[in-house]
Amino acid sequence: MKTKAVRMYGLDDLRLETFDLPEMKEDEILVKVISDSICMSTYKAVKQGKNHKRVPQDVDTNPIIVGHEMAGVIVKVGKKYEGQFLPGQKFSLQPALNYKGSPFSPGYSYPYFGGNATYNIIPPEVMELGCLLVYDGDSYFGASLGEPMSCIIGGYHANYHTVTGKYEHIMGTKAGGDLIIMGGAGPMGLGAVDYALAIDNRPKRVVVADISDDRLKRAARFITPERAKAAGVELIYVNTAAYDDPIAHLMSLTGDKGYDDVFVYAPVKVLVEEGDKLLAKDGCMNFFAGPTDHQFNAPINLYHVHYSNTHIMGSTGGNTDDLKEALYMAANHLINPSVMLTHIGGIDATIDAIMDLPNIPGGKKLIYNHIDMPLTAIEDFGKLGENDPLFKALHERVEKHNGLWNAEAEAYLLKYFDAEA
Template identity: 25%
Template sequence: MRASVLYPDGRLLVEERPIPRPRPGEVLIRVLAVGVCGSDTHYLRHGRIGTHVVEHPIVLGHEAAGVIVGVGDGVPKSRVGQRVSIEPQCPDPSTDESRRGHYNLCPRMRFYATPPVDGALCEYVTIGAAFAHAVPDSVGDDAAALCEPLSVGITAIRKAEVTMGDSVLIAGAGPIGLMCAQVARAAGADRIVVSEPDAVRQAIAPRFGATEVVEPGAEIADVSAFIDASGVPAAVTAGVRALRPAGRAVLVGMGADEMSLPTSVIQNREIVLTGVFRYANTWPAALSLITSGRVDLDAMITGRFGLDDVRAALESDRTPGSIKAIVYPGGTPPATPIQSPESAESDTVEDVHP
């Protein structure tokens, strides 16, 4: 099979690799679509995310969908031919975290495109059968691949406990911020304020759920939930200060390793502060949101690329108008025209899954 391989020195080459064989309990998937994530571009540009370093050649890509073409022992052969969205995790079911249901926090997790584990920018991958989620015919390959970043938004909104009539402040109108806004709208939030410095991203935010768009530093008060999708310390501080008593702050964007927080505000208002690290048990909700039309993932796609153009796909976040790029490992990108909303170029790493 063909695979796009990133080397420690920054080279990105298309190489021939053996097609993997599914082990017991796994399925073999022909990859049809892969979304480009900020973590992929970060590995390309910087060679590392935190303690995860590209020390050996690696295949990037963890937002993926495809069709099952083979099964390992213990998996029904009837699954061959099934279109699936890939949940790119391989937790150890014996760890305490997995047994508690928090398998995303498994200390022995193997996650697509996190060194040294290969990802999905190739023609075939394997995954545990339970992590290959069947998708209905009404869900296209692109949207099926984007169930992964949508799952980050679902997790953030769940942790923020957003429900009908709530007010939400979201810092950042990049892909994850816009996912959060869509999910907040689907959850019934009445007021969705998006804070974003760039004018073109400000302009597109209402299309994806924002009821108000403000400049960072604008006076916002008495919101029930704050979600940071920027990783900017100043945005986090402002968001915490905007919360009403007993509000909830959820940190999604990864920026500074450490930052100062208004601890007196957190204590006096009994603010709940938490983070998001990947997701668990989100795919049924993601597929329900897509099939019901409550979120629109196809509208977020602004670039389509073949496997030979992965570098261009990874660099497309610098292109004005870019929100989400899709790579098609198995062939030529579809000729479907893209209605591309204007957006800002940014190096912010929002959706990082180390």
């Protein structure tokens, strides 16, 4: 069987090619990859080439398929996994394999297994580790976005609080507490707010701090304070650039108590410093954003660490249980991962989207592998629809869902290009 895929040959070397997949073995699974959302980690890998720890040294002669936030449908199941998986099932997967200590993972390391391809052969280690997951939702994008959502969920689970007088950690964000997301109006921040409103141990107050009015307005449109109030949460959006003393203003929102949980969603030194200052007694700050500078650092108040029991930690990625939670919540419409999405495109748009990812505004970019379409901002569908019937139809379906990408729009797009599974 032939597949069409974006392959990496080394530093800044991506190529869209059609080639033959090898014959599937009895311990492998053949899948049709419908969608893949582009991760900044892919951009970083392309910018490092074989210097990236997950990229094989022979990538120049044995190229790998990029992309790891994939979803699709199972086509054929090898004999070993017959009955456990069935043709026609939707799937997602946990890309952080860590198989027998190997750093290799899809999107970085495999010649026939990655998200930016029409067809893949999933190797046996994925099934052995329980990383191939069946998805019961009504869309593919919900499964593709399960991986970034699992990272958010992992951050919430990784935070912790203590019990006075006991050597005991209570895992998770504080129920009924104050939570703030610094640099929080981007795609991952929106996912974090969406998740906060859905969990059982939800906070009483969520503050989203950012310095962009445009991002904050978009965030407030998709996740309204009214919706949060209905869930029992006070949601406040704050442009900290509008205040001479942003710390004083943010503290005042908690009655000067401070925040039980602080998430720093951008690798900016001043945000780390401000987050530390905002911590309440026994507050936990999670440095969620991954810096590229190995020497990135910021001062923290060790007096408060000692006397107020504040704690600093970091989290990156989510485990398989986090992904299962993300997929379950998305499939049952408890969360809406599409709040992270701002652009849609076809496989022909993948290379340019990856190479220019830091300069493309907005949130997550979603690629549909079986269509050809320029990477297009969802907010531009209306204007484009004045002359293009496809975008007119997509705009109508998006507007029915408050401007968000949705299962109805996805189904229309796939049918239009005859790309249904």
